[in-house]
Amino acid sequence: MKTISIDHLTRVEGNGGITATIDGKTVTEVKFNVFEGPRLIERLTVGRTPEEDVSLAPRICAICSVSHKNAVLRAMEDALDVNVSKKIIYSRELMHMGEMIESHSLHTFLLALPDFLGYPNAIAMAGDFEFEAKIGLEMKNYGNHIMKVYNGRWIHGENAVIGGFGQLPTKEDLTWIKSRALQFMPFVNKTVALFCGLDYPDIPEDDTLYVCCEPGNNEYGFWGDEILLSTGEKYSKYDYPKVTNEYTVSHSFCKRSRYNGRPFSVGALARVNNLGDRLEGQAGEMYRKYFNDRWKKNPLFHAAAQALEIMYCFERIPQLVDLILADREEPALIPYTTKEGTGTGLVEAPRGTLIHHYAIKNGLVDHSDIITPTAMNAEEIERYCHIAAQKLLDEGKEDEIRARMDIVVRAFDPCISCSAHSVEIERVPETAWKDRLLELSAKKAPFFVGVGTEDRSDDRAGLELAARLKEMGIADVYTEKDIDSIRSIQEQRPIIFLDAVNMGESPGKITLIPVDHVLRNVNNSHKFTPFIVGALNGAQIKNSYVLGIQPGTTDFGTEMSSSVKEAVQKVVSALTN
Amino acid sequence: MNNGKPKIGIYELTGCAGDALLIVDCEMELLDIFTAADIQSFAMAKSDNIDGELDVALVEGSVTTEKEISELKDIRERAKIVVAFGNCAAHGGIQARFDDKEWQENLKKVYGNQKFTHTKPVRSKPIDEFVKVDFYLPGCPVSKEQFLHFLTRMLKGNPPEHYPTPVCVTCKYNENDCLLNNGKLCLGPLTADGCGSVCPNHNIPCFGCWGPVENANAIAELHLLKEKGFSVEEIKKRMANFAGTKLADAIKQL
Ligand code: SF4
Numbered sequence: 001m002k003t004i005s006i007d008h009l010t011r012v013e014g015n016g017g018i019t020a021t022i023d024g025k026t027v028t029e030v031k032f033n034v035f036e037g038p039r040l041i042e043r044l045t046v047g048r049t050p051e052e053d054v055s056l057a058p059r060i061c062a063i064c065s066v067s068h069k070n071a072v073l074r075a076m077e078d079a080l081d082v083n084v085s086k087k088i089i090y091s092r093e094l095m096h097m098g099e100m101i102e103s104h105s106l107h108t109f110l111l112a113l114p115d116f117l118g119y120p121n122a123i124a125m126a127g128d129f130e131f132e133a134k135i136g137l138e139m140k141n142y143g144n145h146i147m148k149v150y151n152g153r154w155i156h157g158e159n160a161v162i163g164g165f166g167q168l169p170t171k172e173d174l175t176w177i178k179s180r181a182l183q184f185m186p187f188v189n190k191t192v193a194l195f196c197g198l199d200y201p202d203i204p205e206d207d208t209l210y211v212c213c214e215p216g217n218n219e220y221g222f223w224g225d226e227i228l229l230s231t232g233e234k235y236s237k238y239d240y241p242k243v244t245n246e247y248t249v250s251h252s253f254c255k256r257s258r259y260n261g262r263p264f265s266v267g268a269l270a271r272v273n274n275l276g277d278r279l280e281g282q283a284g285e286m287y288r289k290y291f292n293d294r295w296k297k298n299p300l301f302h303a304a305a306q307a308l309e310i311m312y313c314f315e316r317i318p319q320l321v322d323l324i325l326a327d328r329e330e331p332a333l334i335p336y337t338t339k340e341g342t343g344t345g346l347v348e349a350p351r352g353t354l355i356h357h358y359a360i361k362n363g364l365v366d367h368s369d370i371i372t373p374t375a376m377n378a379e380e381i382e383r384y385c386h387i388a389a390q391k392l393l394d395e396g397k398e399d400e401i402r403a404r405m406d407i408v409v410r411a412f413d414p415c416i417s418c419s420a421h422s423v424e425i426e427r428v429p430e431t432a433w434k435d436r437l438l439e440l441s442a443k444k445a446p447f448f449v450g451v452g453t454e455d456r457s458d459d460r461a462g463l464e465l466a467a468r469l470k471e472m473g474i475a476d477v478y479t480e481k482d483i484d485s486i487r488s489i490q491e492q493r494p495i496i497f498l499d500a501v502n503m504g505e506s507p508g509k510i511t512l513i514p515v516d517h518v519l520r521n522v523n524n525s526h527k528f529t530p531f532i533v534g535a536l537n538g539a540q541i542k543n544s545y546v547l548g549i550q551p552g553t554t555d556f557g558t559e560m561s562s563s564v565k566e567a568v569q570k571v572v573s574a575l576t577n
Numbered sequence: 578m579n580n581g582k583p584k585i586g587i588y589e590l591t592g593c594a595g596d597a598l599l600i601v602d603c604e605m606e607l608l609d610i611f612t613a614a615d616i617q618s619f620a621m622a623k624s625d626n627i628d629g630e631l632d633v634a635l636v637e638g639s640v641t642t643e644k645e646i647s648e649l650k651d652i653r654e655r656a657k658i659v660v661a662f663g664n665c666a667a668h669g670g671i672q673a674r675f676d677d678k679e680w681q682e683n684l685k686k687v688y689g690n691q692k693f694t695h696t697k698p699v700r701s702k703p704i705d706e707f708v709k710v711d712f713y714l715p716g717c718p719v720s721k722e723q724f725l726h727f728l729t730r731m732l733k734g735n736p737p738e739h740y741p742t743p744v745c746v747t748c749k750y751n752e753n754d755c756l757l758n759n760g761k762l763c764l765g766p767l768t769a770d771g772c773g774s775v776c777p778n779h780n781i782p783c784f785g786c787w788g789p790v791e792n793a794n795a796i797a798e799l800h801l802l803k804e805k806g807f808s809v810e811e812i813k814k815r816m817a818n819f820a821g822t823k824l825a826d827a828i829k830q831l
């Protein structure tokens with residue numbers, strides 16, 4: 001087996017890596033690891049006052065510190081029934097835009113653009129593309145400036161508190177922010193034209209479920225009290241666990257999320273997909289000019305979506321400044337008293353939906369739950385890297401896999417502190433399936449499920465194998481007819497599907513593949529996909545594998561070819577010795 | 578030295594990446610920094626990183642996995658000077674508040690019985706629990722002024738000195754009304770300076786994010802807080818948020 005591994009993904013915030021495992025012609029597994037250790041931030045907030053938590057929780061991530069601040073404030077104010085004035089809300093929105101501009105300009109110009117132009121970093125790029133590098137830095141600087149004006153410093157500022165702000169910026173500060181936004185517009189136009197016009201590679205592309213906050217009033221925006229899916233479904237913020245369904249995996253300290261067993265994307269591309277037709281002004285014009293169907297399935301368009309959002313922010317900032325200045329009399333801070341309650345705060349961080357949820361009891365935080373965008377995107381990063389790796393392998397471009405996976409990961413702009421740095425590619429030997437199978441069985445006895453059709457020669461392999469295992473006295477062997485029993489499996493035991501899988505190999509080749517990965521890429525000899533998807537939930541999918549045998553022929557007939565028979569025998573011996 | 582340029586490596590262990598981000602945030606000085614120094618490794622900003630001999634290693638983040646322990650030891654072996662860069666590296670960060678038992682319990686609460694296959698987690702500790710540290714730049718995150726000052730001194734071969742005073746000193750220079758007079762628990766008297774008293778400048782009490790000041794006068798400061806009506810327990814609890822594993826020493830001083 002061969003592993004391609006990028007061990008320290010560079011140019012993403014934080015610490016992680018990604019590993020692709022190749023067995024013959026199949027990319028059997030892609031794992032997005034987060035090496036960064038567990039910080040247990042949620043647990044650190046428990047037993048502290050709401051005010052301390054407003055200061056502690058944003059320490060999860062520096063580059064999203066303002067988003068965390070706005071999320072924790074929204075949650076705490078929800079819990080404590082604090083109703084802040086319109087002016088405070090506009091002020092927080094302006095501060096939020098500072099972070100959007102800062103983060104998006106850093107990602108587009110300085111982290112992603114070198115990828116698309118073929119440079120190792122922004123400094124190397126700056127020699128030939130000085131203008132782009134400078135604009136990127138100027139915008140970033142402007143975004144940081146807004147955050148500094150509002151929050152005292154741009155990273156982990158403390159001026160925004162429950163009830164408002166310690167102190168509001170002066171009129172001079174605000175008018176400067178407004179006039180600077182107007183001056184930037186010609187460059188913002190160039191930014192959108194550059195990133196929306198880039199020739200993005202078409203690997204990987206696949207149908208995607210997008211999730212973001214519903215800002216309400218048919219407006220674009222960065223927070224709301226509902227969650228909107230690209231299917232049109234909506235959930236109240238209090239029902240967020242129905243969308244996120246968090247669970248842990250063994251190869252990462254970053255938790256995972258799935259909706260109805262399906263991974264989903266969050267971030268600028270999700271927002272533009274779900275809300276783009278609400279964009280007005282020049283951003284709206286640009287959206288209508290550039291948006292097309294590829295944006296719906298290609299994560300590399302994240303950079304284009306970020307550029308549109310930069311424009312949205314630059315158009316919104318002058319409006320916000322006017323709104324804030326029109327309301328000079330409102331105080332900076334409103335008083336409140338701590339009471340018992342629970343609250344949820346939803347915001348769109350630059351990288352996607354961010355959820356904070358707290359319960360307050362006896363003046364202290366009793367329970368806290370924080371779900372970060374990178375936790376939600378982790379599954380998508382694996383899925384897209386896998387699709388890209390398989391596609392490039394199919395096209396005989398194995399040597400391009402590493403660089404492409406690196407670009408895919410970076411497209412998601414993961415801030416790994418949200419709980420990544422590295423791509424590893426591993427080629428495993430012919431017999432890798434055996435070691436893996438024994439390893440899985442050694443931990444916890446698996447459930448085996450035979451899949452296939454009796455009268456289609458080699459497609460019987462799975463059913464034949466199941467029958468043989470039963471004969472050998474192995475417990476918990478099912479066939480696909482037992483679908484209901486399989487659906488109700490609650491135990492955390494591996495589920496191994498036995499099936500004939502067309503991997504383009506010579507007949508009889510055996511491969512053990514996580515179900516997830518079969519769903520993404522391999523062309524099965526029969527309709528494996530819907531059957532599995534309907535039967536399993538997210539955690540089960542993560543714990544399920546397909547033991548695939550390459551069929552020779554699947555014509556009508558009851559006799560299997562000799563190499564497939566041999567393969568069946570190999571599996572039986574492996575499991576019964 | 579390479580063409581007379583010092584070789585610098587910037588490394589991230591576990592934290593929020595705020596200190597590395599702060600370097601990227603030196604927008605207007607960034608090109609100068611990359612010109613004046615030979616930046617050998619900086620995973621957040623570049624992909625052509627080399628792990629060789631270094632003049633200075635800036636290490637951000639605390640140690641929370643076994644993998645990080647070996648990474649850190651490797652950095653120490655390669656670098657002439659190791660700098661604890663930011664609160665997590667210097668004091669262990671907010672994640673260092675739990676003792677062993679609390680840490681075990683809380684890890685279990687978050688991850689259940691999940692066994693990790695990629696690396697083993699350990700309780701968060703500052704880097705000086707594993708290697709010798711030559712300089713400390715605390716702060717959550719470090720301040721840009723402090724960093725640029727530090728870097729220019731390093732580049733010129735003049736090692737920088739400590740900030741020996743608490744936040745209160747700068748706060749007084751900034752002519753703020755003392756928040757203690759308003760009954761707010763401000764940790765300014767017990768916190769190392771370097772931020773320019775930014776929170777009190779905005780009417781917000783200091784939460785202590787620079788960690789405890791090494792100051793012989795701590796007793797007097799504590800008495801001041803007690804006089805204002807705050808209990809030692811309350812003060813300790815608040816300090817524990819950012820003092821990490823250095824809280825015990827800080828409290829001994831009190
Ligand atoms: S407000 Fe805080 S930092 Fe400023 S003088 Fe008072 S105690 Fe010291």
Ligand code: SF4
Pocket residue numbers: 158717744768769772773774775776777782783784785786787788
């Ligand atoms: S005033 Fe205190 S909490 Fe605020 S930045 Fe300075 S050290 Fe940190």
